[in-house]
Amino acid sequence: MIRVALLAGLVFSGLALAQANPEEEWGTLPVDPNSPKPPPVPVPASRAPAAAALAPRLGIDVDPRPPPEPNTVSMFAGPTLGQWKRGQAIYVGFPTLGLRLAIGLLDRLDFAVGFESFYGVMNEFHVGLKVGLIRGAHWNLSAAADGMLALFGQRASKEERGPRWITGHRNFGANPGLVLSYQGESPRAARLFVDLRYLIAFDTDTFAKDPLNGVPPDLIVGHNATLHFGAEMPLSARTSFMFMLGLDFHGRSDDAIIMPVAMLGLVTGL
Amino acid sequence: MNWFKRSMLVGALASGILFSGCDPAKGPSRSTSSGSLALSSDDALLYAVDTDTGTLNVIDTATDTKIATVKVGDQPGRVAVGGDDTIYVTNRGSNSVSVIRKGEWTEVKQIQVGTEPVGIAVSPDNKMIYVVNSTSADNAEFGTLTGIDVATLNPTFDVQVGAEPRGLALLGNDRAVVTLYKEGELVEVDLTTQKPISNAIGIYDQANASSKTSNNSGFSAFSTFKARALTTVAATNDGTRLFAPVIWAREDPIARKPNSAGGYYSSGGPCNVGAVATAGLVVADRGTGPNGGQLEPQVDDLTACTNSGTNTSDKNYPASTISTGTSGRFGATVVPIQAPVAIAIDPTDTWVFVVNKESSNVAIMPAFRRDPGEENSFQNNGSSVRTTVALNADPNVSSGPDGLALSRDGKRAYVYNQFDHRVDVLGSKGSGSAANIEKLKSITVTSDVLSPEVVVGRKMFFNATDPRLSSPSTNVSCATCHLEGLEDGHVWKFPDGPRQTPALAGRRLRQTQPYHWSGEFADSQAFLTHTIKERMGGTGLVTAKESENLVDFIEALPAPQNANLKLVRTESQLRGAAAFTKANCNSCHAGALLTNLKSEQVGTLVTTGRSFDNGIVITNGIDTPSLLGLARTAPYLHTGTAATLDDRINNNPGDKHGVTSTLSATERVDLIAYLKTL
Numbered sequence: 041m042i043r044v045a046l047l048a049g050l051v052f053s054g055l056a057l058a059q060a061n062p063e064e065e066w067g068t069l070p071v072d073p074n075s076p077k078p079p080p081v082p083v084p085a086s087r088a089p090a091a092a093a094l095a096p097r098l099g100i101d102v103d104p105r106p107p108p109e110p111n112t113v114s115m116f117a118g119p120t121l122g123q124w125k126r127g128q129a130i131y132v133g134f135p136t137l138g139l140r141l142a143i144g145l146l147d148r149l150d151f152a153v154g155f156e157s158f159y160g161v162m163n164e165f166h167v168g169l170k171v172g173l174i175r176g177a178h179w180n181l182s183a184a185a186d187g188m189l190a191l192f193g194q195r196a197s198k199e200e201r202g203p204r205w206i207t208g209h210r211n212f213g214a215n216p217g218l219v220l221s222y223q224g225e226s227p228r229a230a231r232l233f234v235d236l237r238y239l240i241a242f243d244t245d246t247f248a249k250d251p252l253n254g255v256p257p258d259l260i261v262g263h264n265a266t267l268h269f270g271a272e273m274p275l276s277a278r279t280s281f282m283f284m285l286g287l288d289f290h291g292r293s294d295d296a297i298i299m300p301v302a303m304l305g306l307v308t309g310l
Numbered sequence: 311m312n313w314f315k316r317s318m319l320v321g322a323l324a325s326g327i328l329f330s331g332c333d334p335a336k337g338p339s340r341s342t343s344s345g346s347l348a349l350s351s352d353d354a355l356l357y358a359v360d361t362d363t364g365t366l367n368v369i370d371t372a373t374d375t376k377i378a379t380v381k382v383g384d385q386p387g388r389v390a391v392g393g394d395d396t397i398y399v400t401n402r403g404s405n406s407v408s409v410i411r412k413g414e415w416t417e418v419k420q421i422q423v424g425t426e427p428v429g430i431a432v433s434p435d436n437k438m439i440y441v442v443n444s445t446s447a448d449n450a451e452f453g454t455l456t457g458i459d460v461a462t463l464n465p466t467f468d469v470q471v472g473a474e475p476r477g478l479a480l481l482g483n484d485r486a487v488v489t490l491y492k493e494g495e496l497v498e499v500d501l502t503t504q505k506p507i508s509n510a511i512g513i514y515d516q517a518n519a520s521s522k523t524s525n526n527s528g529f530s531a532f533s534t535f536k537a538r539a540l541t542t543v544a545a546t547n548d549g550t551r552l553f554a555p556v557i558w559a560r561e562d563p564i565a566r567k568p569n570s571a572g573g574y575y576s577s578g579g580p581c582n583v584g585a586v587a588t589a590g591l592v593v594a595d596r597g598t599g600p601n602g603g604q605l606e607p608q609v610d611d612l613t614a615c616t617n618s619g620t621n622t623s624d625k626n627y628p629a630s631t632i633s634t635g636t637s638g639r640f641g642a643t644v645v646p647i648q649a650p651v652a653i654a655i656d657p658t659d660t661w662v663f664v665v666n667k668e669s670s671n672v673a674i675m676p677a678f679r680r681d682p683g684e685e686n687s688f689q690n691n692g693s694s695v696r697t698t699v700a701l702n703a704d705p706n707v708s709s710g711p712d713g714l715a716l717s718r719d720g721k722r723a724y725v726y727n728q729f730d731h732r733v734d735v736l737g738s739k740g741s742g743s744a745a746n747i748e749k750l751k752s753i754t755v756t757s758d759v760l761s762p763e764v765v766v767g768r769k770m771f772f773n774a775t776d777p778r779l780s781s782p783s784t785n786v787s788c789a790t791c792h793l794e795g796l797e798d799g800h801v802w803k804f805p806d807g808p809r810q811t812p813a814l815a816g817r818r819l820r821q822t823q824p825y826h827w828s829g830e831f832a833d834s835q836a837f838l839t840h841t842i843k844e845r846m847g848g849t850g851l852v853t854a855k856e857s858e859n860l861v862d863f864i865e866a867l868p869a870p871q872n873a874n875l876k877l878v879r880t881e882s883q884l885r886g887a888a889a890f891t892k893a894n895c896n897s898c899h900a901g902a903l904l905t906n907l908k909s910e911q912v913g914t915l916v917t918t919g920r921s922f923d924n925g926i927v928i929t930n931g932i933d934t935p936s937l938l939g940l941a942r943t944a945p946y947l948h949t950g951t952a953a954t955l956d957d958r959i960n961n962n963p964g965d966k967h968g969v970t971s972t973l974s975a976t977e978r979v980d981l982i983a984y985l986k987t988l
Contacts, residue, residue: 197658197659197660197678198678200679200681248661250738251656251660251661251696252722252737253720253740254719255720
């Protein structure tokens with residue numbers, strides 16, 4: 041599963057980066073060489089002499105259209121959506137697949153709801169906030185946190201190397217952290233991001249691992265850290281392809297010490 | 311309403327929804343104690359019921375010393391503690407429930423209930439006490455569940471629950487589950503309507519699913535097994551699952567030649583585990599239908615797992631056989647487990663503790679999984695239990711454990727050894743090892759009041775690990791079939807034909823020789839030698855005194871109470887006595903013992919089929935059994951083919967078994983009424 045996710049991520053990112061100028065591919069229509077040339081487009085007066093002078097010499101038609109609208113719809117990277125703008129994302133990978141809907145409550149505050157599933161055996165509902173802290177021309181830094189409620193397919197005492205062990209998640213959780221991202225000059229430049237979170241997991245399904253070794257407390261708190269990095273790669277002004285790789289570090293001895301994460305997804309805005 | 315108030319309201323509603331299932335008053339009755347032991351609500355006091363002395367013994371768990379003794383009724387058996395810390399004890403011998411207030415240490419009342427009350431539980435809301443009576447107060451054919459109002463301490467209802475019930479578990483305040491001891495089934499009772507919801511949950515059908523299917527197709531290559539000896543039942547603390555310990559009994563013919571290692575009884579246990587009578591555990595999950603749905607049995611297909619063992623399937627319930635695996639050429643059990651009689655579930659619903667009376671040990675199994683898991687390895691390969699804890703330094707010694715209580719902090723288990731009048735305290739040696747439980751200390755609460763001979767005999771009667779009595783690959787005791795010294799209603803398919811287990815208690819063994827249905831043993835010594843060596847696989851009792859001690863105990867067993875027999879017989883019963891003579895029943899069932907001590911041909915020999923009579927009975931007939939205690943020993947005949955006395959009286963072709971054809975319909979009814987008083 042991890043290998044598939046990594047491979048797919050590399051392939052997609054490779055294809056995306058291989059485009060010399062992605063805007064050309066996605067911003068223009070294919071041209072039929074036999075079709076009549078379109079009528080010349082009026083150009084602003086200030087640029088017209090230069091264009092008129094260069095065109096005959098180069099033997100090409102100058103596309104005078106404005107540059108493509110930049111893609112600013114981010115669900116996983118640093119930028120917030122902007123007030124009343126909406127975004128959604130679907131993703132699949134290891135260990136979970138999910139769906140996330142967000143809306144900008146303020147220019148720098150997004151509210152999100154989400155559903156994440158460890159392929160049916162753990163189903164988790166998310167409520168999240170993202171606050172834009174630093175917003176630069178290329179760099180963005182946000183603070184983000186999700187609250188989580190997880191429903192497990194079977195009780196903890198029955199589970200062995202199941203979703204709890206793999207994800208470190210428990211019945212309730214929260215994952216405050218920071219998301220730093222960078223987006224290049226181009227309107228279709230990929231948004232690279234690093235997402236660092238502290239995941240606190242509240243386990244209310246505690247059980248006695250060994251008989252007569254005492255009743256565990258009703259609540260056991262797990263402390264975990266997640267480090268994810270990836271990119272949202274715009275496909276259009278509102279849609280991006282997303283890939284994410286990372287590592288989850290689990291603090292409970294009952295869980296895997298470290299677990300890789302790999303996701304592929306789509307992000308769109310309304 | 312501002313945002314703060316709104317958020318508080320939403321939070322309160324969410325909390326209400328989330329925690330609505332946690333109201334302790336709506337949960338099941340606590341299942342962390344069972345049988346003759348219970349703890350006070352703060353675990354500071356441990357209550358141990360001693361049957362021989364008729365006492366409730368109070369132990370301070372901080373100092374592990376006895377602080378009080380309370381005289382209760384005759385033959386007290388089980389104890390329960392209410393939400394207000396009032397203690398209730400069922401007195402099997404005096405048909406009552408003793409009420410003891412915490413701190414007063416005196417019996418404040420004895421509540422009369424049905425006949426031989428056993429199981430007891432207090433509703434989670436502490437408003438009702440429920441008691442299971444082995445039979446009703448006036449009819450031995452069925453038992454009842456009696457409800458008692460805690461406020462008035464008076465019975466408020468009595469509902470029929472089937473024949474010979476024993477155990478009881480409550481699922482909340484409105485649902486009770488009762489075990490049928492001989493039938494091997496669970497009965498659900500709606501406590502709101504005070505009516506049974508179902509008379510059985512289908513344990514037998516599920517345990518023999520493959521055999522049933524193949525029988526439908528006209529061929530069966532599978533053995534079949536029947537659950538019996540359901541002494542008790544316990545629910546998980548979350549009320550989703552029930553556990554009922556059983557002894558599985560093989561139904562089809564057992565080995566024709568004695569196994570050199572274990573006697574007849576060693577062969578053919580369920581799932582290649584154990585012997586013809588094997589300890590087991592039946593699981594039932596609470597359904598998901600309206601009002602909690604009906605119980606759904608989770609039982610292994612015991613007839614189709616001969617190649618798969620018990621631990622290879624990824625099932626979320628423990629194996630239906632309680633086994634520690636086998637070793638050696640003859641498949642000796644690693645740690646014998648026999649006669650599970652008390653069961654409790656730890657406060658986290660993770661571990662099931664089972665007390666085994668005839669192997670004098672405790673088995674610990676996971677409640678919601680079967681395989682050991684990587685971190686929770688089992689003590690032995692091929693085992694269905696995590697570990698076992700021996701209660702005696704010599705594992706071949708019997709101490710008759712029948713009570714269990716687990717502390718709320720999950721660190722201590724208490725076991726009451728009825729024969730030794732001793733509480734054993736178990737604790738952990740620390741995690742990391744499967745065998746992490748050890749006996750910390752013992753507390754003796756009283757001393758023997760029975761004669762030394764009976765004490766010795768009882769320990770032998772209930773001992774499935776003594777090599778003199780049973781082989782390591784058989785592990786059965788006398789009591790494994792003669793449950794409670796009575797019988798199990800089971801028909802064993804021996805090489806000499808079908809033989810129903812006869813009752814012993816109250817049958818005056820020393821006066822009713824010859825023995826066996828075939829009547830081939832003139833004295834008890836010969837009878838015991840044959841049974842112990844040939845059937846149970848033991849090396850045999852060494853001295854005649856040992857045999858005598860065993861018989862001493864059997865003779866001392868109290869006869870089962872007969873609810874049909876009152877001080878004055880009814881008109882019908884009196885007429886039935888005359889019909890008994892008219893039908894010539896008394897020519898064989900003669901005298902005070904109701905037997906002529908001879909063999910007779912009464913038209914019941916089986917001459918065809920997979921199990922047929924042969925040998926001495928063909929010429930001599932069947933030994934005439936005593937009719938003492940007849941009402942509670944159904945089914946009848948050596949073949950067990952007469953489920954009721956009506957079946958026998960009205961199905962007697964050729965008058966071979968009494969001249970019943972001379973009786974009118976009314977006389978037959980009267981005769982049956984009379985027979986039920988014997």
